Amino acid sequence: xxxxxxxxxxxxxxxxxxxxxxxxxxxxxxxxxxxxxxxxxxxxxxxxxxxxxxxxxxxxxxxxxxxxxxxxxxxxxxxxxxxxxxxxxxxxxxxxxxxxxxxxxxxxxxxxxxxxxxxxxxxxxxxxxxxxxxxxxxxxxxxxxxxxxxxxxxxxxxxxxxxxxxxxxxxxxxxxxxxxxxxxxxxxxxxxxxxxxxxxxxxxxxxxxxxxxxxxxxxxxxxxxxxxxxxxxxxxxxxxxxxxxxxxxxxxxxxxxxxxxxxxxxxxxxxxxxxxxxxxxxxxxxxxxxxxxxxxxxxxxxxxxxxxxxxxxxxxxxxxxxxxxxxxxxxxxxxxxxxxxxxxxxxxxxxxxxxxxxxxxxxxxxxxxxxx
Amino acid sequence: xxxxxxxxxxxxxxxxxxxxxxxxxxxxxxxxxxxxxxxxxxxxxxxxxxxxxxxxxxxxxxxxxxxxxxxxxxxxxxxxxxxxxxxxxxxxxxxxxxxxxxxxxxxxxxxxxxxxxxxxxxxxxxxxxxxxxxxxxxxxxxxxxxxxxxxxxxxxxxxxxxxxxxxxxxxxxxxxxxxxxxxxxxxxxxxxxxxxxxxxxxxxxxxxxxxxxxxxxxxxxxxxxxxxxxxxxxxxxxxxxxxxxxxxxxxxxxxxxxxxxxxxxxxxxxxxxxxxxxxxxxxxxxxxxxxxxxxxxxxxxxxxxxxxxxxxxxxxxxxxxxxxxxxxxxxxxxxxxxxxxxxxxxxxxxxxxxxxxxxxxxxxxxxxxxxxxxxxxxxxxxxxxxxxxxxxxxxxxxxxxxxxxxxxxxxxxxxxxxxxx
Numbered sequence: 001x002x003x004x005x006x007x008x009x010x011x012x013x014x015x016x017x018x019x020x021x022x023x024x025x026x027x028x029x030x031x032x033x034x035x036x037x038x039x040x041x042x043x044x045x046x047x048x049x050x051x052x053x054x055x056x057x058x059x060x061x062x063x064x065x066x067x068x069x070x071x072x073x074x075x076x077x078x079x080x081x082x083x084x085x086x087x088x089x090x091x092x093x094x095x096x097x098x099x100x101x102x103x104x105x106x107x108x109x110x111x112x113x114x115x116x117x118x119x120x121x122x123x124x125x126x127x128x129x130x131x132x133x134x135x136x137x138x139x140x141x142x143x144x145x146x147x148x149x150x151x152x153x154x155x156x157x158x159x160x161x162x163x164x165x166x167x168x169x170x171x172x173x174x175x176x177x178x179x180x181x182x183x184x185x186x187x188x189x190x191x192x193x194x195x196x197x198x199x200x201x202x203x204x205x206x207x208x209x210x211x212x213x214x215x216x217x218x219x220x221x222x223x224x225x226x227x228x229x230x231x232x233x234x235x236x237x238x239x240x241x242x243x244x245x246x247x248x249x250x251x252x253x254x255x256x257x258x259x260x261x262x263x264x265x266x267x268x269x270x271x272x273x274x275x276x277x278x279x280x281x282x283x284x285x286x287x288x289x290x291x292x293x294x295x296x297x298x299x300x301x302x303x304x305x306x307x308x309x310x311x312x313x314x315x316x317x318x319x320x321x322x323x324x325x326x327x328x329x330x331x332x333x334x335x336x337x338x339x340x341x342x343x344x345x346x347x348x349x350x351x352x353x354x355x356x357x358x359x360x361x362x363x364x365x366x367x368x369x370x371x372x
Numbered sequence: 373x374x375x376x377x378x379x380x381x382x383x384x385x386x387x388x389x390x391x392x393x394x395x396x397x398x399x400x401x402x403x404x405x406x407x408x409x410x411x412x413x414x415x416x417x418x419x420x421x422x423x424x425x426x427x428x429x430x431x432x433x434x435x436x437x438x439x440x441x442x443x444x445x446x447x448x449x450x451x452x453x454x455x456x457x458x459x460x461x462x463x464x465x466x467x468x469x470x471x472x473x474x475x476x477x478x479x480x481x482x483x484x485x486x487x488x489x490x491x492x493x494x495x496x497x498x499x500x501x502x503x504x505x506x507x508x509x510x511x512x513x514x515x516x517x518x519x520x521x522x523x524x525x526x527x528x529x530x531x532x533x534x535x536x537x538x539x540x541x542x543x544x545x546x547x548x549x550x551x552x553x554x555x556x557x558x559x560x561x562x563x564x565x566x567x568x569x570x571x572x573x574x575x576x577x578x579x580x581x582x583x584x585x586x587x588x589x590x591x592x593x594x595x596x597x598x599x600x601x602x603x604x605x606x607x608x609x610x611x612x613x614x615x616x617x618x619x620x621x622x623x624x625x626x627x628x629x630x631x632x633x634x635x636x637x638x639x640x641x642x643x644x645x646x647x648x649x650x651x652x653x654x655x656x657x658x659x660x661x662x663x664x665x666x667x668x669x670x671x672x673x674x675x676x677x678x679x680x681x682x683x684x685x686x687x688x689x690x691x692x693x694x695x696x697x698x699x700x701x702x703x704x705x706x707x708x709x710x711x712x713x714x715x716x717x718x719x720x721x722x723x724x725x726x727x728x729x730x731x732x733x734x735x736x737x738x739x740x741x742x743x744x745x746x747x748x749x750x751x752x753x754x755x756x757x758x759x760x761x762x763x764x765x766x767x768x769x770x771x772x773x774x775x776x777x778x779x780x781x782x783x784x785x786x787x788x789x790x791x792x793x
Contacts, residue, residue, distance in 0.1 A: 056491030058469045058690075082789045083759055153630030173627040175769055298627070299766040314463045316759055317487035 051323035057313070073320035074328070078200065084312075084321055089200030090300050091308040091325075097211040098304070099283040102222045107275055110227040111268075114234035115260070129235070136228035143225055144293040148172060151217045171217045175299030177209025178216055212301030218289055226282065230275045237271035238264070273344045277337055284333050305329045416497070416695035422452035423697055426468075426475035428461035430651075430718060437717035438705075445704045451697050469493040472691055476698045480523060480687030482514055482751050483758040488687065489517050490755050495690045496522040497699055503706060506724040513595075514750035515685050523685035524706050527720035529650040530744035531583050531679045533557075533668045534634075539564060539644040540666075551671045554587070554613060561622040564644035572617075573643030574634050576625035577765040579751070580647050582680050584610040586749050587673025592761075592783070593752040593791055600787035602764075603780045609674065611776035618772040625769070639663055649682060650741050654719045669740040681748035683723065721745075756790035 046061060054069045055061040077088040117128045135143065150156050151171035158168030180190075190205035198204050211219060241264065249259050265272075287306040290296065296303040296311075303311075305325050313322030425442055429435040435457045446453045456475065458464040462484060468474030474493065488494040498504060498512070498521025511525040535550070543563050551557040561571025574580040578592070585591065590606030593599065617623040624643065631637035634646035639660030646652070647670065656663055670679050686702045688695060704710060711722035712730055721742055722731055732739050751761070763786055767779045 057466055058491045058493045059472050060470075083756075083763060083786050087759070087763075170628065170630065173769070175766070296762075297766070297769075299769050300763070314466050315484070316756065317466070317484075317491060318756075 047323045048327065050319055051327050053320060055319050057317050057319050061319075069320070073324040076321055077324060077328070081201065084318075086201035087300070087303065087308055088305070088325060089198075089202040090206075091303045091305045092200065093202060093207050093209075094211065094215060094301060095284060095286065095304045098215060098219060098222070098286060099280065101211065101219050102226075102283050103276060103279045105219075105223045106226050106230060106279055107272070109223060110230035110275065111234050113227060113231040114238055117231070118235055118238045129231075132231055133228040135225045138225070140225065140288050141292045143221060144289050147217065147221045148293060169213045172214045172294060173298050174213035175301045177212055177301075179208060179210030181213075182210075212298065214294060214298055215302050218286075218293070218302060221289065222283070222286070226279065230279070233271055233275055234268065237268050241267050269344060269346070273340065276340055276344070280336050280340065281333055284329060284336070416495075416500070416699060417693055418696040419694045420451070421694045421697075422454065423477065423692075423694060423701060424454050424456060424475040425701070426456045426458050426461065426464065426478040428479050429457040430654075434718040437714055441705055441710055441713065442701070445701055448704075449697070449700060451694070453701065469689070469691075474689040474691055476689055476692040476694060477701060478687045478689070479526065479684045481684050482682075482753050483761070485515065485522065485685070485687075486517060486753045486755040486757070489522060492690055494522065495688045495692070495695060496520045497688050497695070497702075498522055498524060500699060501706075502703055503724065506708075506726050507706075508723060508725060508745055510681060510745065510748055510750060511683055511723050514681070514683055514753065517753065523687050524702050525723035526684045526686055526706070527711060527714060527723050528681050528683035528745070529720055530681045530741050530748045531580065531647050531649050531670060532740045532744060533670050534638060534646050534648055534652055535666050535668060536638065536641065536644045537664045537666050539569075539641065543644075550668045553671050554673055557671045558617055558622065561617065561645065562620070565622045569641065570624040570629060570643050571622040572645045572647070573624050573626050573629060573631070573637040574647040576627060576769045576771070578761050578768065579680065579682070579765075580634070581611070581614055581768055581771075582751075583647060583670055583678060584614055584673065586678030586680060586747075587670065587675060588613075588678075589673070589675030591749060591752075592764075592787060593754060593757070597752060597754060598791060600784055600791050602787050603777075603784035606675065607780050608776050611771065611779065613673075615771050615774075615776060625771075627769070628772075638665070650719055650721060650738065653738065667738055667740045669743055677747045679744040679748045681745065681750050683750070752791075754791045757787070760786045760790060 050061050051073055052068055052070065053061060053066050054072075055066045060066075076082070076084045078085065113132050116122070117125050117132065119125075122128070152158075153168075153170045153173070155171075157171070161168040190203075190208075194205035194208065195203045199207065245263050245267075246259055249263050254262065285306050286304050287310070290302055290304055290307040291310070294302040296307060306329065309322045309325040309329070311322075312318040312325065425438070427435070427438055429438070435455070439455045442453045442455050461479060462481075465474065465478055465484075465488075469488070469491075480488065480494065485494075489496070496517075498515065501524055504512075504521065504524075507525055508528070511528055512521055515522050515525060533551070540549075545560060545563065549556075549560055551560050557572070564571040582592075585607050588606040588610040590601070590604050590610055592602050594601050614623060618625070624637075626632070626634050626637045626643075626646075629637055629642045631640065631642055634643070634648045635652045635655040637643040638646040638648070638652070639656055641663065656665065669677065672678075686705065688698050688702070692698055706724065708722070708724060708727045708730070711724060711727050712734070714720065715722055715727075715731060716734070722728070728742060732742055760783065764779070764783045767774065767782065771779070
């Protein structure tokens with residue numbers, strides 16, 4: 001499909017022998033186009049329509065008695081001033097904290113595990129690789145149930161904490177934000193400056209509450225279950241890196257820490273991008289843990305946009321609002337991914353060293369022009 | 373170059389046309405009768421089509437009982453009927469309505485009722501029932517929307533005070549001490565509270581705490597269902613009473629003592645008394661058969677007796693091709709005989725007054741549940757109210773440190789948005 005490949009065709013002389021090639025191409029791709037169109041493209045378009053319509057869940061959303069209501073559904077969740085806006089604000093707040101903690105933690109942990117099991121000197125590498133990967137192959141519903149037991153008031157975690165003299169919290173029933181607890185203000189009210197104004201129906205003070213204790217338990221779970229998969233990605237990337245650069249750096253006197261940061265990590269950049277993107281998308285779409293585990297409790301501190309979209313549609317029959325929430329979620333994911341792509345883009349050299357580098361390149365160019 | 377582009381254009385055009393045709397096809401498929409109103413009385417659809425009955429079953433016993441009843445009716449009437457036990461009733465119902473092929477009859481809860489009536493999915497048929505005057509008036513009121521009796525109450529439950537008789541006797545209390553007022557309740561709860569056990573536990577939700585509000589004379593929405601009345605002095609008094617005793621440790625929310633619900637706290641003897649409904653009796657005999665208990669009516673509050681009732685009805689789909697058959701089946705399923713059989717099989721109370729005497733005779737120890745029907749109030753059914761109650765429940769979880777007045781004010785403003793002030 002590249003331009004070089006199709007270049008001869010443009011001459012027109014070889015058109016005879018290649019006639020129908022384009023048609024054959026379409027024919028070969030037709031099955032997948034139909035399948036994707038039917039099960040992905042058309043449903044997405046229909047959902048987009050629903051988010052701009054007053055469809056109430058009965059009959060087809062394309063029937064004549066469903067009408068276009070413009071941005072009404074979007075307005076209800078972003079500026080309505082009602083419960084719908086507040087719920088959406090709370091869901092975004094919860095999920096933002098979730099992303100902020102899970103993505104860096106799972107990336108760091110998976111990279112750490114990958115480096116550990118990649119070492120040639122490690123005995124029983126196979127065992128550790130399997131062990132670390134194991135949580136990822138277990139169903140998330142099973143892990144959620146396990147987590148509910150582990151983190152119950154009288155569960156294993158609190159029992160273990162009590163051995164070191166810590167009176168563990170009532171994990172899945174504690175709606176206090178961990179930042180509020182750290183500030184010694186769990187449940188109390190905050191300073192006037194933060195409580196008097198807000199965004200999306202909840203005050204800045206509530207935005208800054210941090211994840212609730214219940215959500216924190218779910219954050220641990222997400223890190224636990226996803227690190228194995230991402231470890232595998234990092235491991236594959238690590239094994240693709242040749243030893244030459246590392247050896248050269250060793251000759252230059254770089255220590256192990258410098259070699260990791262300055263030699264290994266930059267070469268992992270494409271994998272890092274993949275892991276961060278997959279992590280980000282997965283985190284913004286968190287649903288099954290909430291659906292099977294907490295269902296938004298305690299105090300709505302574990303509702304997420306994905307779960308809210310589901311309950312708005314299926315329980316409250318607010319289909320337009322449910323669809324609008326999912327499209328806003330889609331936009332959020334796109335924006336974050338683009339930002340991340342930009343932040344992790346390939347640069348020839350670091351900003352600090354760019355000018356001397358550019359001067360050197362310019363000088364080389366000048367020499368080349370002069371020589372020819 | 374040109375041919376290449378042309379082929380691409382043709383391909384894209386074909387794709388768009390196909391997409392448009394498919395979309396249009398979807399549109400036409402369902403258009404047919406979706407204009408049919410839920411509000412017209414009379415003229416039910418009639419055909420020989422088999423009926424599908426979708427239930428959200430509590431377990432094997434319930435599914436089997438409904439299957440048997442429907443099979444017996446099927447034999448009498450000559451119409452085929454199939455019972456489907458849904459794993460997620462509200463989701464499967466929504467899918468059925470959207471696809472235009474919903475089950476003919478289904479369990480319909482009070483919090484879903486208004487939404488489905490509002491979008492025209494449900495056919496109102498209450499006034500066509502032969503036995504409509506036999507249903508308890510409070511249940512009929514619960515299923516009446518805009519002065520129209522929508523669907524037949526299937527059965528119901530009320531809240532009562534469940535007392536652990538062993539712990540009761542150990543604390544030196546006798547039958548004469550069973551609380552009949554809030555003050556007495558507070559006193560016995562205090563007496564029963566020991567290290568690692570609270571006197572009274574219940575869920576941190578309107579569906580339990582609301583009983584105190586009812587006893588104080590408060591409601592969320594007025595009886596006509598048109599005005600939000602959450603922010604009242606009665607409700608403040610009720611929440612303050614609960615808050616005070618949460619603070620002194622004699623009451624506790626089930627979740628705060630590590631139990632999933634009141635029944636679990638009671639079974640594990642983390643609480644000597646709980647406020648729960650009829651369903652607790654099945655749970656206790658299955659999971660905690662050794663716990664001895666007795667059931668008492670909830671004590672009187674400042675405004676007299678009060679409790680909450682919970683009920684489902686037999687919803688009928690507006691798109692059902694055989695509504696007459698469905699109506700006949702509902703009459704059969706809500707008959708005295710059949711309701712007593714259901715009650716025997718899985719525990720709920722019959723929704724009709726003519727079955728009361730038989731039920732009480734068969735279950736003398738649970739009579740307080742039935743007595744509650746005289747003064748019970750239902751969960752409001754306005755469109756969008758489920759969300760408001762969920763929000764209220766979220767705030768109730770932190771009632772111990774919260775301000776009752778402030779909580780009720782926020783509930784009031786949320787309620788006004790859905791029912792009007």
